[in-house]
Amino acid sequence: MKRSERLVAMTHYILDRPRDLISLPFFSEKYDAAKSSISEDLGIINKMFQHEGIGYLETISGAAGGVKYIPAFSKEESHRFVEELCEKLEDPARLLPGGYLFMSDLLGDPETTRNIGKLFASAFRDKDIDVVMTVATKGIPLAYAVASYLNVPVVIARRDPKISEGSTVSINYVSGSTRKIQTMVLTKRSLPQGSRVCIIDDFMKAGGTINGMRNLLMEFDAELAGIGVLAEAEDDEEDRVVDDYLSVVQIMNADERKSSIEVRPGNLLENI
Amino acid sequence: MKRSERLVAMTHYILDRPRDLISLPFFSEKYDAAKSSISEDLGIINKMFQHEGIGYLETISGAAGGVKYIPAFSKEESHRFVEELCEKLEDPARLLPGGYLFMSDLLGDPETTRNIGKLFASAFRDKDIDVVMTVATKGIPLAYAVASYLNVPVVIARRDPKISEGSTVSINYVSGSTRKIQTMVLTKRSLPQGSRVCIIDDFMKAGGTINGMRNLLMEFDAELAGIGVLAEAEDDEEDRVVDDYLSVVQIMNADERKSSIEVRPGNLLENI
Numbered sequence: 001m002k003r004s005e006r007l008v009a010m011t012h013y014i015l016d017r018p019r020d021l022i023s024l025p026f027f028s029e030k031y032d033a034a035k036s037s038i039s040e041d042l043g044i045i046n047k048m049f050q051h052e053g054i055g056y057l058e059t060i061s062g063a064a065g066g067v068k069y070i071p072a073f074s075k076e077e078s079h080r081f082v083e084e085l086c087e088k089l090e091d092p093a094r095l096l097p098g099g100y101l102f103m104s105d106l107l108g109d110p111e112t113t114r115n116i117g118k119l120f121a122s123a124f125r126d127k128d129i130d131v132v133m134t135v136a137t138k139g140i141p142l143a144y145a146v147a148s149y150l151n152v153p154v155v156i157a158r159r160d161p162k163i164s165e166g167s168t169v170s171i172n173y174v175s176g177s178t179r180k181i182q183t184m185v186l187t188k189r190s191l192p193q194g195s196r197v198c199i200i201d202d203f204m205k206a207g208g209t210i211n212g213m214r215n216l217l218m219e220f221d222a223e224l225a226g227i228g229v230l231a232e233a234e235d236d237e238e239d240r241v242v243d244d245y246l247s248v249v250q251i252m253n254a255d256e257r258k259s260s261i262e263v264r265p266g267n268l269l270e271n272i
Numbered sequence: 273m274k275r276s277e278r279l280v281a282m283t284h285y286i287l288d289r290p291r292d293l294i295s296l297p298f299f300s301e302k303y304d305a306a307k308s309s310i311s312e313d314l315g316i317i318n319k320m321f322q323h324e325g326i327g328y329l330e331t332i333s334g335a336a337g338g339v340k341y342i343p344a345f346s347k348e349e350s351h352r353f354v355e356e357l358c359e360k361l362e363d364p365a366r367l368l369p370g371g372y373l374f375m376s377d378l379l380g381d382p383e384t385t386r387n388i389g390k391l392f393a394s395a396f397r398d399k400d401i402d403v404v405m406t407v408a409t410k411g412i413p414l415a416y417a418v419a420s421y422l423n424v425p426v427v428i429a430r431r432d433p434k435i436s437e438g439s440t441v442s443i444n445y446v447s448g449s450t451r452k453i454q455t456m457v458l459t460k461r462s463l464p465q466g467s468r469v470c471i472i473d474d475f476m477k478a479g480g481t482i483n484g485m486r487n488l489l490m491e492f493d494a495e496l497a498g499i500g501v502l503a504e505a506e507d508d509e510e511d512r513v514v515d516d517y518l519s520v521v522q523i524m525n526a527d528e529r530k531s532s533i534e535v536r537p538g539n540l541l542e543n544i
Contacts, residue, residue, distance in 0.1 A: 007276055008320035011283040048280035102438050104462055108427055110420035137408040137430065141416050148382035155380055158409065166374050190376055 006031045007041055014045060014057070014069045018121075019151040023066035042067055053077040055122075071149040072122040073115075078272045081115050082265045086249055089231070092259040099205070099233055099254045101261070107141055107202060107230075116248060117145020120200065120228045123246055123271040124150065129225045130195045131155055133217075135184060135209060139201040142230060146200050155190045155197075157216060159183065169219050173212030184212045186220070196225040204229040207242030214242075232266060246271060275313065278303045282313055286329070286341045290393075291423040295338035314339055325349040327394075343421040344394040345387075350544045353387050354537045358521055361503070364531040371505055371526045372475070373533070379413055379474060379502075388520060389417020392472065392500045395518055395543040396422065401497045402467045403427055405489075407456060407481060411473040414502060418472050427462040427469075429488055431455065441491050445484030456484045458492070468497040476501040479514030486514075504538060518543060 001009075010027065027038045046057040046067075053074030057067045073081070085106070094102040106112050120142075129150055134143035135157040147154045159182070161168045170185040191197070199213050210227060217224055227245035234250045247266030254261045273281075282299065299310045318329040318339075325346030329339045345353070357378070366374040378384050392414075401422055406415035407429040419426045431454070433440045442457040463469070471485050482499060489496055499517035506522045519538030526533045 003276060004279055004316050005320050005323075007279045008283045008317050009324055011280045012287060012321075012324060012326065015284060015287060044276050045280050048277050049284075051277075052281055052284055054284065096438050102461070104428075104437060104459055105425070108425045108462065110416055110423070110426065113416065114420065137412070137428065137434075140409070140412045141426070144382055144385065144413050144416060148386065151382070153377070153380045154382065154413070156376075156409065162409075165376060166368050187376055189374070190380065 018069050018071050018149050021066045073118050086263045090263040095256050113141040113145045117149050120146040121149030123268050124226050127225050129198045131197050133197050134200050143200045157184050157186045161185045171215050175208040191220045193221045195222040197222050198226045200228050202230045204232045206239040211241045290341050290343050290421050293338050345390050358535045362535040367528050385413040385417045389421050392418040393421030395540050396498050399497050401470045403469045405469050406472050415472045429456050429458045433457045443487050447480040463492045465493045467494040469494050470498045472500050474502045476504045478511040483513045
């Protein structure tokens with residue numbers, strides 16, 4: 001195989017396996033090339049990944065060493081993407097009763113969710129994360145996008161148990177903004193003890209739902225490793241029961257009657 | 273930029289945009305290279321994509337022409353993946369009451385869901401599809417995986433309307449296996465009239481839920497373009513209200529008391 005051909009194959013192989021440790025001997029055997037050539041190839045790939053703003057190759061030296069592709073949006077790409085997102089969200093036609101925002105069109109676009117996933121994976125890249133958790137329904141595509149770049153599984157809590165899930169653990173929690181008592185369940189065999197969990201959701205007002213997930217983690221003897229939300233409603237700041245989270249955008253001054261809304265970048269960008 | 277570097281960047285760019293038409297002049301300008309060089313590069317990329325079993329570049333000639341990356345699992349890769357999946361599912365510990373099968377661990381693994389998405393996208397590659405549709409909750413990751421390789425949006429029907437969705441259209445349908453009347457809703461602004469829709473779900477017994485989604489499509493003057501399910505329970509074959517679908521695996525003779533189950537490849541493999 002020629003170098004040019006090998007570079008195409010290796011680029012695909014690496015992009016498909018973020019955070020997997022891939023050894024030089026493995027590549028050397030797979031593509032029937034000298035280790036020195038593979039090493040040069042990896043140098044080119046690393047350079048170009050950084051040039052394209054999609055991350056870098058981390059080199060682990062030693063006998064059990066190799067390379068890992070760490071997906072990481074560049075600062076410029078992140079800013080460009082978040083600013084575009086703010087513009088799209090800052091449309092009064094999106095306002096729904098109760099200060100909610102219609103976002104299903106954006107959440108329904110696989111490219112947008114992939115980019116949001118890449119953003120969170122970039123921001124959380126130094127955290128030790130075993131599992132991404134969300135609650136049904138709208139956080140699910142975001143959770144998968146993040147998990148796919150972190151290369152970890154997803155677990156999904158639900159509001160109601162379902163027959164095709166097996167036995168579950170359930171908790172009650174108080175919704176932060178409506179003060180109603182709600183239930184959340186998680187399948188027993190879905191989360192191993194001691195897991196380090198990153199919570200992802202689409203929208204946070206006072207944070208009751210995320211707090212519910214946090215309580216659920218305790219039942220599973222799991223540990224919270226990070227919290228990420230796509231949009232936070234800044235108007236509910238004083239009722240907030242969750243701190244230490246990353247948000248992609250902040251929604252301010254949502255006013256249905258005046259049909260006005262303001263959307264600005266959240267604190268995630270500071271962590272890229 | 274050297275050819276070797278350009279190939280890494282172009283491979284990433286193309287993989288990230290399945291089914292998008294990318295023109296030669298665009299690449300030529302982006303990477304500051306002669307069209308003849310770009311054309312050779314695309315030849316190498318096309319050859320290697322086929323070699324790796326991940327699809328091919330379709331060439332559209334003429335002034336408005338260019339290339340499109342069509343993701344398509346090779347026959348060998350597809351068979352290998354489906355057989356592995358059958359083996360994992362054929363574990364009696366997965367049996368749940370009512371002939372259901374615990375699959376959340378597999379559905380929770382982003383690599384597995386990506387591969388299932390690639391399978392469906394390969395099988396549906398000649399269909400004209402505008403939107404992928406599923407119903408909450410467990411079909412969601414599969415729907416996004418398929419949509420991501422087909423490069424189309426996802427719409428999600430729900431069992432209950434939610435405040436953060438806006439106004440909805442709702443239908444009643446009869447569950448095929450339990451004969452219960454159920455409700456399904458879809459946000460009004462989520463599905464444009466005349467859309468060609470591919471329905472994706474995780475599990476099909478008699479097919480009542482999928483039939484419900486089909487009825488919902490009629491309310492939106494949308495057209496059914498294809499149906500794909502991860503697992504079908506073959507034991508319910510005679511009650512089936514849906515035909516003309518693709519399944520990845522078939523579950524046969526699920527017997528909770530005997531703790532036995534048989535899982536074999538579905539009809540999707542015949543369409544790869």
